[in-house]
Amino acid sequence: MFFIAHLHNAGLAPASIISYVSAISYFHKINGFQDPAKSFIISRLLIGAQNLRTVSDVRLPITLPILTKLVTAVPTVITSRYKQVMLRAMMVLAFKAYLRVGEMVPGSARTGQNCLQRQDISLNGDLISVSFRHFKHSRKHGSQSLQIPGGVIPASLISPASCVRDFLHARGTVQGPLFAYVDGTPMLRREFDFLLKHLLEFCGLSSQVFKGHSFRIGAATSAALRGESDAQIRAAGRWSSDAFRKYIRVA
Known part of the structure; x- marks a missing residue:
């Protein structure tokens, strides 16, 4: 004690x-x-x-204009073609599906089964289907599925369905973690954080306030700015309470 x-x-x-x-x-x-x-x-x-924790959460939202900057910068910052299509799909899907970083990538190879798997995502035209088996509240509420419109996002040139389709085509059908290399080896969180940090710095953004979780914060903030209801935001982000309110950060 x-x-x-x-x-x-x-x-x-x-x-x-x-x-x-x-x-x-x-x-x-x-x-x-x-x-x-x-x-x-x-x-x-x-x-x-x-x-009693008094440390304030200084993370800022990655909103659509910032997401567009990051996606546009990918080919300049990342040399590997495969990493380009994977990182682009990760960022866009994180924004559209309110993903937590731990849902996309594991901390180590031995925990790869706890993130999204290849079989958890499918495309039907521009409709993206995502099944969540392991997430923050999955033990209490069980698995969940989302149907995400993947057409071009208004006020941008980003097509989530195209980004996901390009990555799935490059990745192949090897079972295992979704965001993995062609041999099935998963991208780990430290690599994602490293790549995102370089993208942010290239775009003149601080990696001290923009983090992997900023995509989820940005998704909630953008939804609120569009006028979506509390119930819509709560369902889209798979929140089991009104905790989503602290993610809405409008200046």
Whole structure:
């Protein structure tokens, strides 16, 4: 308890505190000791650390004009033709489907089954069908499917269906993570973050405030600006509560 309080006072993020507690828990379990982290009061302290977090979310939305800049910059910044079509499809689909980064790419190859798979996406003309089996609330609500219009986005030249179709054609039918190379090896989160950072900097945008989650924030913000209802935004982003409101960031 005192150690958790010490870490919190030292300014560590809740996720870092949880990591320390997990390490302590692992040491006890592997040595056959009683796990102190299973205590009710410890679990409540960890929740309290999350509730008391004072770090503000400075991430800005990637809106349609910014998305257009990024997509246009891809051929200049990325030399590999395959990475070009994959990154373009990732960014456009992240915006249209309100994707979390963890739904697109895994943190490591061994967790590749927890992101979108090749069989989870299909095209019927300009209609994109996406099945979500693993996402933040999937354990509670089960899998979900979305039908996403993939025609040219108004006020842009971006066609989501064309971007996805080009990538699927290049990728082939090898089963496994959707955003993967032709041999099935998935793109990992650190590579996506690295490529996005270079695109942002090329476009004169700060990678400190624009992150992978900015596509989801931008999708919610853009929907609100279009006048979509709370229910529409909640359903499109697969939110189970009104938490989507904090993603709407209109200056």
